[in-house]
Amino acid sequence: MILSTRRTSGLQNDRCCPIMLNVNKIRQDFPILKTRIHGKPLAYLDNAATTQKPQVVIDAISDYYRNYNANIHRGMHYLAEKATEAYEDARKTVARFINTNDPSEIIFVRNATEAINLVAYSWGRQNLSAGDTIVLTEMEHHANIIPWLMLKQEKGVEIEYVRVDSDGYLDINHLKDLLDQKPKLLSLTHISNVLGTINPLAKISRLAGEENIPILVDAAQSTGHLGFNVKKHKIDFLAFTGHKILGPTGIGVLWAKKEHLEKMPPFLGGGEMIDEVYFDRFTLNNLPQKFEAGTPHIAGAIGLKAAIDYLDELGLKEIREYELKLTAYAITKLQNIPGICLLGPLSPTDRGALISFTLKDIHPHDIAAVLDIEGVAIRSGHHCAMPLHNTLGIPASARASFCFYNTEEEIDRLVEGIRKTIKTMGKREHERK
Ligand SMILES: Cc1ncc(COP(=O)(O)O)c(C=O)c1O
Numbered sequence: 001m002i003l004s005t006r007r008t009s010g011l012q013n014d015r016c017c018p019i020m021l022n023v024n025k026i027r028q029d030f031p032i033l034k035t036r037i038h039g040k041p042l043a044y045l046d047n048a049a050t051t052q053k054p055q056v057v058i059d060a061i062s063d064y065y066r067n068y069n070a071n072i073h074r075g076m077h078y079l080a081e082k083a084t085e086a087y088e089d090a091r092k093t094v095a096r097f098i099n100t101n102d103p104s105e106i107i108f109v110r111n112a113t114e115a116i117n118l119v120a121y122s123w124g125r126q127n128l129s130a131g132d133t134i135v136l137t138e139m140e141h142h143a144n145i146i147p148w149l150m151l152k153q154e155k156g157v158e159i160e161y162v163r164v165d166s167d168g169y170l171d172i173n174h175l176k177d178l179l180d181q182k183p184k185l186l187s188l189t190h191i192s193n194v195l196g197t198i199n200p201l202a203k204i205s206r207l208a209g210e211e212n213i214p215i216l217v218d219a220a221q222s223t224g225h226l227g228f229n230v231k232k233h234k235i236d237f238l239a240f241t242g243h244k245i246l247g248p249t250g251i252g253v254l255w256a257k258k259e260h261l262e263k264m265p266p267f268l269g270g271g272e273m274i275d276e277v278y279f280d281r282f283t284l285n286n287l288p289q290k291f292e293a294g295t296p297h298i299a300g301a302i303g304l305k306a307a308i309d310y311l312d313e314l315g316l317k318e319i320r321e322y323e324l325k326l327t328a329y330a331i332t333k334l335q336n337i338p339g340i341c342l343l344g345p346l347s348p349t350d351r352g353a354l355i356s357f358t359l360k361d362i363h364p365h366d367i368a369a370v371l372d373i374e375g376v377a378i379r380s381g382h383h384c385a386m387p388l389h390n391t392l393g394i395p396a397s398a399r400a401s402f403c404f405y406n407t408e409e410e411i412d413r414l415v416e417g418i419r420k421t422i423k424t425m426g427k428r429e430h431e432r433k
């Protein structure tokens with residue numbers, strides 16, 4: 001396996017320094033990073049949208065389709081057993097990754113969005129009724145707003161939003177006030193996909209725990225950068241998505257405490273989730289199959305396992321250290337650009353590896369378009385967080401987001417590209433006037 005050589009290839013260790021990532025070597029694991037865009041080397045800074053995939057992930061997926069493609073849990077033949085073993089092995093890997101001893105608490109879904117919808121649909125419809133309140137925050141992605149708005153429309157559930165202060169942090173006093181009113185659920189993001197803010201989960205889960213309020217954490221932006229430890233954070237539900245942690249698209253994870261999963265009704269009905277079926281009734285399968293109706297994304301789960309193994313091999317501590325350095329570098333460089341406004345906390349330790357910004361008089365789509373010509377891929381728009389942008393009083397923002405395979409040189413190209421945008425667009429503005 002390619003991974004078995006990684007200890008010596010992706011990490012460098014000299015005696016006086018802590019273990020550091022060898023980014024040049026790591027970049028060779030990601031075939032797409034060799035791509036040229038408009039004749040320039042690709043600088044992929046759109047990792048908050050989706051990360052690139054290392055060769056080991058691509059190989060794991062194609063190995064399944066080439067060598068042991070079969071449906072799982074049903075067949076008695078060799079291939080079916082091998083595929084089942086690989087799929088269940090992936091579940092065990094995810095369980096270990098987020099620190100639960102019980103793999104049956106891991107439900108494979110399509111993405112973080114589906115994980116949150118599953119909770120809203122199943123737990124929400126069972127536990128919430130008209131007049132009950134749930135608490136979200138102003139910095140949520142649409143994935144953690146719409147499922148609850150649907151419940152509000154259907155059942156009359158009330159939603160309160162914890163305010164975000166002018167520095168991009170959650171207003172903890174407002175959160176305390178809202179928790180005092182004994183809401184039925186607190187559902188919040190770990191890292192904001194716009195502000196980059198890392199929410200202080202230890203403190204938040206302690207506050208919610210004092211009031212016995214269940215917590216759902218949307219860890220879409222954090223799992224691949226900080227990891228996640230469900231035991232440490234004492235939460236009830238966790239949602240994350242494979243494609244943002246080097247894995248394939250179409251595979252995501254819902255983790256929930258078993259006591260919840262056991263009581264929750266199934267989300268979808270069909271094969272796999274049943275034990276016995278008659279023309280007039282059915283009995284349910286055990287966990288986790290109860291929530292995995294139909295043929296799952298077998299290749300996706302296998303690819304996700306390869307991605308987690310790869311992350312583990314590099315080490316999340318080393319990844320965080322490197323990405324922190326990169327983010328600090330980017331903040332310093334970006335801050336020097338005239339007319340730029342960085343969104344979110346300025347302290348790199350309080351944020352994930354992403355920076356959203358606006359430029360005076362220049363639309364974020366224009367910034368992204370000019371950068372694209374330079375081979376630099378960033379995201380522009382509302383990043384599926386329209387309510388947050390409304391709160392900030394801006395229609396859109398540009399966002400550069402990093403992964404451990406990015407370099408300071410790529411950030412220099414981002415900065416140069418932004419300066420070029422200001423020159424080009426500023427000149428056009430001047431000509432228009
Ligand atoms: C904070 C956050 N939550 C949820 C999602 C939804 O992820 P997915 O589209 O994979 O379901 C995203 C995606 O950008 C996100 O940034």
